[in-house]
Amino acid sequence: MNTNLKQKTILIIEDEKTLRSILKTKLENNNFNVIEARNGKEGLETSLKKHPDLILLDIIMPIMDGMTMLKKLRKEGWGKDAQVMLLTNLDDTEKITKSNKQNVYDYLLKTDWSIDDLINKIKNKLK
Amino acid sequence: MFEKLNIRGKIMIPVLSLTIILLTSFVSYTYFLNTENRKEEIIREFEATTQLKTLHLQTVFELYRERAMMITSKTWLKNYLEEYLETSSDESLASLRDILLETQANNSKFLRILIIGVDGKIITSTNDQLINNNVSNEEWFIKSKNDYILSDFYETKNDGSRIYTAGPLYKNEKLIGVVAIGSNGISINEAINTNSDTKTSVETYLINSEGYMVTPSSFKEDVYLKEKVVTIIANTCFDHTREEGTPENHTAITKDYRGIDVLGTHSFIRGMNWCLINEIDESEIMTPIKKELTYTTINTTIVLLLFSIILNIIVKMISKPVSELLKGVSIIMKGNLDYKVGTKAKDEIGKLSRGFDKMIESLKKSRANIENKVKKQVKRIEENEYKMERQQKALLSIMEDMQEKNVITTIERDKNKIILDNIGDGVFVIDTQLNLVLINKVALSLCGYKSSSKVVGEKYNKILKFFNEKTGEKDSSFIDKAISTGKIQNMDQDIMLIRSDGKKIPVSDSAALLKDYDGKAIGCVVVFRDITQERIIDKTKTEFISLASHQLRTPLSIVKWYSETLLEDVKDFKDDQKEYLEEIHDGNQRMIKLVNALLNVSRLELGTFTIQPELLSITKIADRTIKEFSLLLKEKNIKFTKKYDELSKINLDEVLTHIIFQNLMSNAIKYTPIGGNVDLKIIHKKNKIEVSIKDNGMGIPKKQQGKIFTKLFRTDKVKKENIEGTGLGLYIVKSILDNCGGKIWFKSKEDKGSTFYVSFPIKGMRVKEGTKQLS
Numbered sequence: 001m002n003t004n005l006k007q008k009t010i011l012i013i014e015d016e017k018t019l020r021s022i023l024k025t026k027l028e029n030n031n032f033n034v035i036e037a038r039n040g041k042e043g044l045e046t047s048l049k050k051h052p053d054l055i056l057l058d059i060i061m062p063i064m065d066g067m068t069m070l071k072k073l074r075k076e077g078w079g080k081d082a083q084v085m086l087l088t089n090l091d092d093t094e095k096i097t098k099s100n101k102q103n104v105y106d107y108l109l110k111t112d113w114s115i116d117d118l119i120n121k122i123k124n125k126l127k
Numbered sequence: 128m129f130e131k132l133n134i135r136g137k138i139m140i141p142v143l144s145l146t147i148i149l150l151t152s153f154v155s156y157t158y159f160l161n162t163e164n165r166k167e168e169i170i171r172e173f174e175a176t177t178q179l180k181t182l183h184l185q186t187v188f189e190l191y192r193e194r195a196m197m198i199t200s201k202t203w204l205k206n207y208l209e210e211y212l213e214t215s216s217d218e219s220l221a222s223l224r225d226i227l228l229e230t231q232a233n234n235s236k237f238l239r240i241l242i243i244g245v246d247g248k249i250i251t252s253t254n255d256q257l258i259n260n261n262v263s264n265e266e267w268f269i270k271s272k273n274d275y276i277l278s279d280f281y282e283t284k285n286d287g288s289r290i291y292t293a294g295p296l297y298k299n300e301k302l303i304g305v306v307a308i309g310s311n312g313i314s315i316n317e318a319i320n321t322n323s324d325t326k327t328s329v330e331t332y333l334i335n336s337e338g339y340m341v342t343p344s345s346f347k348e349d350v351y352l353k354e355k356v357v358t359i360i361a362n363t364c365f366d367h368t369r370e371e372g373t374p375e376n377h378t379a380i381t382k383d384y385r386g387i388d389v390l391g392t393h394s395f396i397r398g399m400n401w402c403l404i405n406e407i408d409e410s411e412i413m414t415p416i417k418k419e420l421t422y423t424t425i426n427t428t429i430v431l432l433l434f435s436i437i438l439n440i441i442v443k444m445i446s447k448p449v450s451e452l453l454k455g456v457s458i459i460m461k462g463n464l465d466y467k468v469g470t471k472a473k474d475e476i477g478k479l480s481r482g483f484d485k486m487i488e489s490l491k492k493s494r495a496n497i498e499n500k501v502k503k504q505v506k507r508i509e510e511n512e513y514k515m516e517r518q519q520k521a522l523l524s525i526m527e528d529m530q531e532k533n534v535i536t537t538i539e540r541d542k543n544k545i546i547l548d549n550i551g552d553g554v555f556v557i558d559t560q561l562n563l564v565l566i567n568k569v570a571l572s573l574c575g576y577k578s579s580s581k582v583v584g585e586k587y588n589k590i591l592k593f594f595n596e597k598t599g600e601k602d603s604s605f606i607d608k609a610i611s612t613g614k615i616q617n618m619d620q621d622i623m624l625i626r627s628d629g630k631k632i633p634v635s636d637s638a639a640l641l642k643d644y645d646g647k648a649i650g651c652v653v654v655f656r657d658i659t660q661e662r663i664i665d666k667t668k669t670e671f672i673s674l675a676s677h678q679l680r681t682p683l684s685i686v687k688w689y690s691e692t693l694l695e696d697v698k699d700f701k702d703d704q705k706e707y708l709e710e711i712h713d714g715n716q717r718m719i720k721l722v723n724a725l726l727n728v729s730r731l732e733l734g735t736f737t738i739q740p741e742l743l744s745i746t747k748i749a750d751r752t753i754k755e756f757s758l759l760l761k762e763k764n765i766k767f768t769k770k771y772d773e774l775s776k777i778n779l780d781e782v783l784t785h786i787i788f789q790n791l792m793s794n795a796i797k798y799t800p801i802g803g804n805v806d807l808k809i810i811h812k813k814n815k816i817e818v819s820i821k822d823n824g825m826g827i828p829k830k831q832q833g834k835i836f837t838k839l840f841r842t843d844k845v846k847k848e849n850i851e852g853t854g855l856g857l858y859i860v861k862s863i864l865d866n867c868g869g870k871i872w873f874k875s876k877e878d879k880g881s882t883f884y885v886s887f888p889i890k891g892m893r894v895k896e897g898t899k900q901l902s
Contacts, residue, residue: 016681016685018689019684019685019688022685022688022689022692023688026692060674060677088677089677089680089681090673090674090676091673091676091726092673109680110680110681110684110687110688111683111684111687111719111722111723114687114691115687115688115691116691
C-alpha cells in the first residue's frame with residue numbers, strides 16, 4: 001500500500017560505472033528512485049543521510065570495501081535494520097558466512113543473474 | 128724431646144754438657160787471666176828496656192860533651208886564638224888549623240872541627256869550605272857560649288857530619304870563641320840499638336823536636352830528616368813536654384809510622400827536645416800467647432774425649448741389662464713367646480726381667496687357650512663364607528644377565544630416542560592414564576619447552592594444550608577418539624596449539640592407539656606439525672584465485688547485462704543484427720561457465736573447497752536440475768525418462784550434488800542428437816545409492832576412454848563437430864566424488880551412446896572443512 005504512495009529508494013554502491021548505470025536505468029524504468037555511490041565510504045555516508053529502502057552492495061571496491069562498510073553500517077542506529085543485498089562477483093564462502101552474520105540474506109553473484117531476474121528479485125523484496 | 132731418649136742418652140747428655148761448660152769456662156778464664164798478665168809483663172819489660180836505652184843515650188851525650196871539653200882545655204889552642212884575635216896574623220891562624228888537623232888525625236870520629244869567633248864567624252876549620260861562614264844565628268852556637276852542648280841534627284854535608292858537639296873557649300875568664308866538633312852520631316844509634324834486643328821486630332829510633340826521624344829505620348831507607356813521624360806515641364811524647372803532671376812514659380798498642388799495629392812506648396830526652404821511641408810488632412808479642420791458647424784447647428779436648436769414653440763405658444755397664452730386657456720385649460712382641468730374657472743380674476733390673484719372664488709364661492698359656500677357641504670359630508666362619516660365596520656367585524650371574532638385558536634395552540632406547548628426535552614432526556606418547564611418557568625435541572620446541580625432564584610424567588594436556596580455533600575451546604577429541612575407537616584419528620582443520628609462552632600455532636596430523644603384543648591398549652602416540660606456513664600459502668593462493676575470478680567476472684557481467692537489455696528490444700534490430708547479438712550473449716555465457724569451472728577446478732585442486740553435507744533428498748536435487756534443462760530437452764526434442772527407487776534422505780552437500788547432476792545431464796543432452804533418448808535412474812543398492820544417466824548419443828571412442836576424466840580433455844570427434852564445452856566437467860565431477868567418498872564410472876560405445884554411473888555411500892558424503900564453496 002505504501003509502495004503505491006511512496007516511491008522506494010534504492011542505493012547502488014558499485015565502483016564499476018557501466019554496471020551502476022545499467023542497474024540505475026533498469027530500476028528507474030521499474031519506478032524506483034535510485035541513488036548511487038562509488039565506494040563503501042560514499043555508500044555509508046549516503047545511506048545514513050538518505051535512509052534508502054534497499055542497498056545493493058558490491059564487495060571489492062576502492063577506498064572502503066563492501067564488508068567494511070556493512071560492518072560500520074550495522075553499528076549505526078538506523079543501519080542496524082537496513083535492507084542490504086550483496087551483489088558481487090566474488091564467491092567466497094567466508095564472506096558469505098560473514099555477511100550472514102551481518103543480517104544479509106541475499107548474496108548474489110552478478111554473472112549468475114540475468115538483469116531481468118535481478119530486477120524481479122528486487123521487486124519481490126520491496127513488495 | 129728429652130723423654131724420647133734412652134737411658135744412656137739421659138745420662139750422657141747432661142753429664143757431658145755440664146763437663147763441656149765447666150771446662151770451657153775454666154779454659155777461657157785461665158786464658159784471659161794469663162793473657163793480661165803476659166801483656167803487662169811484656170809492657171813492663173819493654174818500658175824497662177826503653178829506660179835503659181835512654182840512660183845509654185845520656186851516657187853517650189856525656190861522652191860527646193867530654194870530647195868538646197878535651198879540645199877547649201887545650202892551652203895551645205887558646206893562646207893561638209888569643210894571638211890571632213889580637214894580631215890577625217896568618218901564622219897564628221895556620222897554627223890554629225894545625226892543632227885542629229892534629230886533633231882530627233888522633234880521633235877518627237871527629238869529621239870536622241871548627242873554631243868560631245864570638246861574633247859567629249868561623250875563624251878556621253878542618254874543612255876549608257866552611258871558613259868565614261857565619262853561624263851567629265844557630266841555636267847551638269848561642270847555647271854553646273855558656274855550656275858544652277849537642278846541637279840538633281842537621282843536613283848532611285859532604286863529609287858525613289850530622290851533629291855538633293860545641294863548647295866555649297875561655298882565656299882569663301873571658302870568652303874568646305867557641306869550638307864545634309862535627310860527627311856522624313853513630314854512637315847515638317848504637318846507644319839505642321843495643322845487642323840486648325833479641326826480638327826481631329823491635330825498633331828504636333829518635334825523632335827531633337819537629338818529629339823527623341834522625342836515626343835510621345829498620346824497615347825503611349833514607350829516612351833521615353825526611354820521615355816525619357805523626358803517630359799517637361810521638362804526639363803523646365811531645366805533649367808530655369807541654370803539659371805538666373802527665374807521666375813521661377806512655378805505652379800503648381797503636382799504629383806506627385808504617386801503619387802497622389805495634390806495642391809502642393816513648394821517652395822524652397830533656398835538654399835535646401828529642402823523643403826516643405821504642406816499638407815492637409803486636410803480632411810478635413801475641414804469638415806466644417796464642418800458642419799457649421792452642422795448647423790449652425788441644426789439652427782440654429783430649430781430656431774431654433777421654434772423659435766421654437770413660438763415661439760411655441760406665442753408662443753401658445748400667446744400661447746393658449735394660450737393653451737386654453728391651454730386646455726380649457721386642458722379640459716377644461713379634462710373637463715369640465718362648466724367648467727368655469734370663470738376666471743374671473742381682474739388682475732391680477735383674478729382678479724385673481725375671482718377673483717379666485714369668486709373666487710371659489702365663490701369657491703363653493692363656494694365649495694357647497684363646498687360639499684354640501679362635502680356631503674353632505674360624506672353621507665355622509670359613510664354612511659360612513663358602514656358603515655365602517656360592518650364593519654371591521649365583522646372585523652375580525643373575526645380575527650380569529640383567530645388566531646385559533639393560534644394556535640391550537638402553538641401546539634400543541637410545542636408538543629409538545635418536546630416531547624420534549630426528550623426526551621432523553612433533554611426536555609424543557601418552558599412557559592410558561593420559562600421562563606424558565615420551566616427547567621428542569620437535570614436539571618440545573613446538574610447545575615451548577626446552578627439556579623433556581620437566582614435562583615427562585605430567586598429564587599431557589597440561590603441556591600440549593590443543594584447542595579449536597573456531598569454537599575457542601579446548602579440543603583434544605582426536606586423542607580421545609583414537610583411544611576409544613582404536614583407529615587413527617586426524618586432527619580437525621582448526622586445531623591450534625597453545626605454547627608455554629601463550630602463543631598459538633596451527634597444527635595438524637594424527638593420533639593413534641598404541642597396543643602391546645597382546646593387543647592391549649597401552650597408550651596413544653600423537654604426531655603433529657606446525658602448519659602456520661602452509662596456512663599462509665593456502666590463504667595467499669585462494670585469495671588470488673578469488674580476486675582473479677572476480678576481476679574476470681566483472682567485464683563478463685557488463686557484457687551479460689547490456690546484451691540482455693539489447694535483446695529485450697529485439698524488434699528494433701535487423702535479423703542478422705539480432706543474430707550477432709545473440710552470439711555475443713551466448714559467447715559471454717560460455718565464458719562465464721568457463722570461469723566458474725576453472726575456479727572450481729582450482730578450488731578442488733587446492734583442497735580449499737568445503738563439503739558440508741546435510742540430510743537431503745537426492746531425487747529433489749535431481750528434479751531441480753532436470754527442470755533447469757527442460758527448455759534444452761524440448762529444443763532438442765529429446766525423450767527423457769526417469770526412474771527413482773523409494774529413498775530416504777541422506778547426507779549430501781547440495782551445491783556439489785547439483786554440480787554433479789548438472790554436468791552429467793548437460794553432457795548427456797549435449798552429445799545426444801536431436802530426437803535421442805536420455806534416461807535417469809536413481810536406485811538403492813545395498814549400502815549405496817547409484818545414479819545412472821544413459822544416452823544414445825555419439826559415445827566415446829574406445830581408445831580415448833582412459834583419458835575421459837583428465838583435465839581439459841575432449842574427444843577428437845567432439846572437437847571435430849565443434850560442440851561447445853570446456854573439458855572440465857567430468858574432471859570436476861570425479862574430483863568432487865573422490866573427495867566426498869563417492870565413485871564414478873561409465874560404459875560407452877562409439878555411435879551407440881554412453882551410460883555414466885555415480886554412487887554415494889548410504890551414510891552420505893564425508894565432511895570436509897574448507898574456505899570456499901564450489902559454484
